[in-house]
Amino acid sequence: MNLPKRYLITSALPYANGLKHIGHLAGAYLPADIYVRYLKAQKRDVVYVCGSDEHGTAIPIQATAEGTTAQAIIDKYHPIMAQNFKDLGIDFDIYHRTSDPLHHETAREFFTKLNDNGNLEIKESEQYFDEQANTFLADRYIKGTCPNCAYENAYGDQCERCGKSLSPDELINPVSTLSGNTPIKKATKHWYLPLDRHEDFLRNWILKEHANDWRSTVVGQCKSWIDGGLQARAVTRDLDWGVKVPAKDAEGKVLYVWFDAPIGYISATKQWALNTGKDWRPYWEDKETKLVHFIGKDNIVFHCLIFPVMLKLHGNILPDNVPSNEFMNLEGDKMSTSRNWKIEMQDYIDDFINKENGGSQMADVLRYYLTLIAPETKDSEFTWQGFQDANNSELVSIFGNYVNRCFVLMHKLCKGKVPPLHAEALTDLDKATMAEIQGTKEKVENLLEQYKFRDALFEVINLSRIGNQYMQKKEPWIVAKQTAENGQPTAEAQQSIDNTLHICLQLCANLAVLINPFLPFTARKMCYLMKVVDKMLDWDNAGKLKLLSVGYTLRAPELLFRKIEDSEIAYQLEKLKSAIVSREAAVVSKEPVTMEENSPKFADVKSEIVFDDFAKIDLRVGTIVSAEKVEKADKLLKLSVDLGFETRTIVSGIALHFKPEDIVGKQVTVVVNLAPRKMRGIESNGMILMAEDANGKLHFINPEGEINAGAGVS
């Protein structure tokens, strides 16, 4: 196998608007860290970069909401996130940040090169503009009613309640969050990355060259995007938070966050090089560098399509692989920050690591379970019960217990020293066990090279299982009872004991080397117990049977892991339950719940209108005379509504809530002078008023008793 000259490993830049949860950890950070630790143990040339993504509109918006500045937000979260990663053993070579001047400089250079080379397009488009604030409004500065779920405070890029991606044009009743005014449309100029020009390249590169070595989920997702037709994507935004666009007539424009964030990998590498006196260029320019991006599946489009196009245009190397993980669910539901259904890294650190209940070893317990259930091929499921079981019956009972019984027996039967190996007395079982040690090394290696972290970890644990079986069959504690007249074991018995424990201890040392990428704190504690330096953890030592010298005194046994009590699990489940409560409150309030405020809130009252505004709306009572499902649409019903003076066709998105046959004859309130709008090819002439309850269920607004169709409502 031709080894790459050097490696550059990246983990997705976490967005610096809040704390990250264990789903993020399992998806983009932990696997990368394992891979990097493995490469470093092999003494390969590897740099692992990451950093906070600190631009985008969400951060200044959040700042406004919290009455602070964008800078204050990122300054608050950047160090906490960096510390969280450190506490969990995620060992970046550099954790940079995109607000750093070096990053701005790097991103501007990148943009300029593409722009100068004619790789970007400039287009004029109509964008919302706030006249009072005299500024164009980025998507997130526009709020309005979500066309998907009718949530009234949906943002121009996404509805926080139903999670749907939106564009500002889709919002109903758009309002500027800066002034509260209705924005006007105004022409503005933006730079675009014409992805459509690169379809052939992407198709060939991903769907042909990497059809077999990339994960099928990744290739499939890319195929879906490519087949769906690639379009030019705006590279710039009208905003004053971010990297200023280095071009003429670009006043008030910054690079769109998706463009500048991945460049953060490059600027982080530059900063690392500055810190260490190295040259960053080969890592991004030399074809012999292996670039690997670790991400979650929501990031596939950026790392497999957009950023590679950018890199190619800019003259950089392309990623060798993008081992994206699927999502990790939590106790039967999707993890979600806005719904407060999550376990933050900080929560875990507070509850399990910082207290006097296990220390850093507990970081390894989380690393263990998250790797065990890593969503490598499909969405997976985190349960606290599973966490407890994995710890108590695997880490503690199999791995930890093996190490412990080795040490205890060695102290009891071998005077606390590594016993000699009597080659002449080796049994077949001894030899087979020694072979297993070497075999495990190769298995783990192969699996890691294929990014199969879950399977690789299993093989390591399995080696401790083999150790337990070996010890059980050799039963040195029984052999020790074959005593001579002096009360000591016979010479023959002692030979057997020596050989058994010698092999057991070498196996222990191997476990430390092999577990090191996965559970680094544990590996170090094992080194401490064996009184060896960390250098023993070099991957070269894996499979070797002379890691511990004969006659060497080892420390007294100490437990590697502790059991996790039922009460701890009950407490965590209770914590989550209270999150359900606040989530229900969130639905009532139609407001994303923040950690601090769990009390129900109602949507903000819209800005005041005069009577004439209201009088413009013509409301009538109508009777539904027929209803049918609209073809090829999940949510639409085509209704005929008798309004007295005429019967109209109205298309309404209520199919998920009502069966057509159940609503015929119902009286409803209709906005009759709304401009017609085509939906799925059917013209809708009016709008049915609906009320939504706390569970998201829709109800008709209708008169108390039956009245004549066409009656006015005021």
Next chain:
RNA sequence: GGCGAGGUAGCUCAGUUGGUUAGAGCACAGGAUUCAUAACCCUGAGGUCACGAGUUCAAAUCUCGUUCUCGCUACCA
């Protein structure tokens, strides 16, 4: 609706190019043991491989249809 990924033992998941009685770990049951964190070790029970049809000597695996879950995307009060 379109596209992508999935649906395999009570739970969490493997199953490479179709090839004998479909696997692992955990949980469970029985046994054995005591060096060890009521730990380990041995044995066992368990699955109509979502459902239906087709191709084949042979299908968890290939084809088509149905259904459910997740993601992207379209329509949308």
